[in-house]
Amino acid sequence: MTTKPTEKRSRFEPEPMPRRDFLGLAALASMAAAFFVSMFGMLKLPKAAVSASPSKKYSVALPDALPEGEAFVPPGRSVAVFRDGEGVFAISTVCTHLGCIVKPNANGFECPCHGSGFSKDGAVTKGPAPKPLPWLKVSKGGSGFVIDEEATVKTGTKV
Amino acid sequence: MDEANRSALNEFWVNLKSVPSQIYRAMFRGGAPVSDRTRSSFVFGNVFLHLHSVRTHLWSLRWTATMGLGIITTAAFLITLVTGVLLMFYYKPYPDVAYQSIKDIHFIVPTGRFMRNIHRWAANVMVVAVLLHMARAFYTASYRKPREFNWFIGWGLLVTTLALSFTGYLLPWDQLAYWAITIGANIAQSPREITDAMGITEFFDIGGLQREVLLGSDKVGEESLIRFYLLHVMILPLVLAMLMAVHFWRIRKDGGLAKPVDVDDRVKADAEEHYPVFTEEPQKTYQLAAVVKGRTPAVGSGPENTVPSMPHLFYAELGVLMFTTLICIVLAFVSDAPLKELANPLVPENPAKAPWYFLGLQEIVAFSAFMGGIGIPMLCWIGLGLIPFLDKETEGTGEWFGGPGGAKLVGWSMIYGFATSIAVEAVAIRFGWLREWFPDIPQLVITLVNPGTVITVLYAGFSIWALRRFNSTRAGALALFTCFLCGFIVLTVIGTYFRGPNWEFFWSPADWNAH
Amino acid sequence: MKKNKYLLLISSLGVLALLVAAAVSENFLKEWHAIQGQARTQEGPIDVRLRQIVNPDLKKADRCVTCHVGMAPGEQILSDSKVAQPHKNVVHDTATMGCTTCHGGQGQATEKDDAHGNVHFWTEPMLPAKYAYASCGTCHTPLNVPNLETLSTARKTFERLDCYSCHRLDGRGGTLRPGGETGMEGPDLSHVGLKGYNQNWYTAHAQKNVEAQGGPWRRFQGGQ
Incomplete structure (x- = not known):
């Protein structure tokens, strides 16, 4: 059994350390900073810089014999193009509720997912959709019309 | 009733205000690691740290003891793990498409090129470090009793590390990858040389079987790619992580790093700086040790010439971790990971070379x-x-x-x-x-x-x-x-x-x- | 312990510095950042971001329009810069067709040398602009491309002189060497001329092969 070293500190007391360990704190702080910056890089990675889908701006060639009020859907696109006496216009067929593709019918459009209904100019007539279907920007260009899905225009704008 | 309600409401309000400080105390329940006791509880109260001993021998803390090679290997593995998971966000394991996705990672994925470079360099650092670590363990004779089993585990880790690196080689699906793996697969088939000489290949074609199981087909193709991918991102990392856990745990169970018999005469803790423990009553005894087979911890004599792992050991480990990261990042800056032409099974690379550690x-x-x-x-x-x-x-x-x-x-x-x-x-x-x-x-x-x-x-x-x-x-x-x-x-x-x-x-x- | 603290400090600072340098160079210092930063439309500056033309049918994602931003779908760039000019009017809609189908090069790349294909390990560098029509043939086979006299003359010449009997061109023609030797009798010519056409190439090539020991050219040239 050893004698108690009375003049010494108890083992439960702190080891003598410099009161302020600048070197240690600086080392830990710079490591934390490096981790913080690297987190930025890691969190940035999952957000793709460009989307892999085709351009949202494209030209369509409307059939010459498109009856008034009947929708023309360019292949592979979620757009309904119409022609009437005043001109050509395009309405997005992506439901404003949760993104299903609405189907043109005799009264306008209907959504198969949650029963939203839209009139022929896109206004909501039924169901949970919060907003009318947007009209997309159409411009004359080349041999036909150029539709820009990223630009919306006021309802009723015809080219 | 009204009174009681009000006081409960009050208490709720007080509790709500003190939520941040309560969360802090719940996380750091042992208190600030300033005394020996709180330092110890900092180590054994933490699931990630508790594989460490609460005190570390001064002999093991010298740089020349291990050169930090084990930690470098671990750090490199952690870096490949993090960067590898990130690369998986964009990598598509299908021939040709895989190559396109690597090009995308290189050119348009935010930080993608950097991540891929780091991943590649960390993998190489890991292979080098694991070889040097093995050499260190051998030259310091650290494989001896009671560490034989841990040498065995390390032996498995070496093979797993090489296999991880090798399976990763195919994934870019470029010429380099394709022909390196073709050669690797044909090496797997080479026991045929013996079975051919013995004339038994017809009944016992171990070489052919190995190759077919590895490739999933008769040549390197989409089946091989998905197999290599599965091995690279799932099976081998799990095996490696499991072996690593055993490896670390055994270090602890085997009494830390191997030390010379007369180690306590060679290193001396500064008495002023490191207060000796186990010198006052009540002396701690390990009753459990009496019924457990194996080495008993020292009783009566204290673990002298040791210092608290927190912070001494952890500064060393963090230092080596960041040093390894620095090495990988510098290399990633200096040199891009290679990507040759799209794999073409009709045009062999000449020379077609395996990964460097297989070139011998x-x-x-x-x-x-x-x-x-x-x-x-x-x-x-x-x-x-x-x-x-x-x-x-x-x-x-x-x-x-x-x-x-x-x-x-x-x-x-x-x-x-x-x-x-x-x-x-x-x-x-x-x-x-x-x-x-x-x-x-x-x-x-x-x-x-x-x-x-x-x-x-x-x-x-x-x-x-x-x-x-x-x-x-x-x-x-x-x-x-x-x-x-x-x-x-x-x-x-x-x-x-x-x-x-x-x-x-x-x-x-x-x-x-x-x- | 002091040594370890210094190791941690210096390594961490090094990592920090390199990470910041990487972030700055990736987000601000690329060539296309400068090009798009100078481009203007009628409404003012454009947002600086990666742009591309995706054509799922041709399996193309051409990022050429990141620098050649005047050719990006829907951009009306007003600029004197040569890089940012719009594409001239051609038969196909360039904004959906993509770039590399006709021009060659590496469409996925976002840096000049890589994109133009003048790098190692990219087998199809850009065609010189005046030979871009040669690419029409990659899709319009075996039909003749209307109105492209040079291309059809060249193809007829190739057929008439029986080049296809030894050489391979865009996946047609060529003979395998006899006797289990690997490779084709004549080299694949699909990519010849991609790096520009040199008038003296064939003369020099023939000369080189006369000098070389053996090979089919030696016999062809009539011995020594």
Whole structure:
């Protein structure tokens, strides 16, 4: 059994350390900073810089014999193009509720997912959709019309 | 009633206000790690840290004890893990598409190119570090009782690390990947050389089976890619993580790093700075130790010459972790990970080279696919695994080049190891080998007598000489291990830098003929 | 312990510095950042971001329009810069067709040398602009491309002189060497001329092969 070293500190007391360990704190702080910056890089990675889908701006060639009020859907696109006496216009067929593709019918459009209904100019007539279907920007260009899905225009704008 | 309600509401309000400080206290429940007690609880109260001992011996904290190689390997693994998971966001394991996705990672994925470079370099750092770590454990004789089993685990970790790196090689689906894996798969098939010579390939085609299981098809194709991908991102990392957990746990169970018997005379804790523990009543005893088989912790005598792991050991570990990260990032800055042309199964790369750590094997594969690819590697591998059971001496444990002969023997072994391998290679390169001298010679003779086997026999002979000269198994092991390490280096360097198209010898890649 | 603290400090600072350098160079210092930064439309500056033309049918994602921003779908760039000019009017809609189908090069790349294909390990560098019509043939086979006299003359010449009997061109023609030797009798010519056409190439090539030992050219040239 050893004698108690009375003049010494108890083992439960702190080891003598410099009161302020600048070197240690600086080392830990710079490591934390490096981790913080690297987190930025890691969190940035999952957000793709460009989307892999085709351009949202494209030209369509409307059939010459498109009856008034009947929708023309360019292949592979979620757009309904119409022609009437005043001109050509395009309405997005992506439901404003949760993104299903609405189907043109005799009264306008209907959504198969949650029963939203839209009139022929896109206004909501039924169901949970919060907003009318947007009209997309159409411009004359080349041999036909150029539709820009990223630009919306006021309802009723015809080219 | 009203009164009670109000006080409960009040209490709720007070609790709500103190939520941040409560969360802080719940997380750091042991208190600030300033006293020995709180430092200890900081270590054993934390699931990630509790594999560490709460106190670390000063001997183990010296830089020269381990050179931090184990931590470097671990750190490199963690870096590949993080960057690898990030790369998986964009990588698509399907032929051709895989190549496009790597191009995308290179050009448009935010930080993607950097991440891929770091991943590639960290993988290489890991392979180098795991080899050096093995050499360190060998040269400090740290494989001896009670650490035999941990050497065994490390032996498995070495193979898993190489397999991880090798499976990752195919994923970019470029020419480099495609032909390196084609060669690797054909090496797996090389036991056919023996079964052919014995005439039993028809009934017992172990080589063909190995290749087919590896590739999932008769050639490297989409089936192989998905297999390699599965191995690379799922099976092998899990195996590695599991073995690593056992490896770390065993270090603790085996009493930390190997130390010389007289270690406490060599390092002395500064009495002023490190207050000795276990010197006052009540002395701690380990009753459990009486019923558990194995080494008992020291009772009565305190763990002197140790310092609290928190912060001494953790500064060392964090330092090495960040140092490894720095190395990987610097390399990622300096050099992009390679990406050659899209894989084309009709146009072989010439020369088609395996990953660098297999180029030593490819060099001897050039004479006999079986001996170079399976025979000699298996021999080395089994020999490595058996070291702790063949050398059971105790002299020199925990010291660099400890044991009879020591550093001097290692020095001579290096000279011999380099000289013999270079000499045999020089003969083979200058004068050709048996096939050039006797064109009709059967393959079986070449399988048995080729530069790889000749070097192996010369090394074994030297090792037996050392064993008898010093009358020590450790001396034999030192000689043999050193020789093989030198041979590995020589063959790898020749395979990497001096072999060109058609595996011919060139002094420099600049001399490779254009066509 | 002091040594370890210094190791941690210096390594961490090094990592920090390199990470910041990487972030700055990736987000601000690329060539296309400068090009898009100078481009203007009628409404003012454009947002600086990666742009591309995706054509799922041709399996193309051409990022050429990141620098050649005047050719990006829907951009009306007013600029004197040569890089940012719009594409001239051609038969196909360039904004859906993509770039590399006709021009060659590496469409996925976002840096000049890589994109133009003048790098190692990219087998199809850009065609010189005046030979871009040669690419029409990659889709319009075996039909003749209307109005492209040079292309059809060249193809007829190739057929008439029986080049296809040894050489391979865009996946047609060529002979395998006899006797189990690997490779084709004549080299694949699909990519010849991608790096520009040199008038003396064939003369020099023939000369080289006369000098070389063996090979089919030696016999062809009539011995020594």
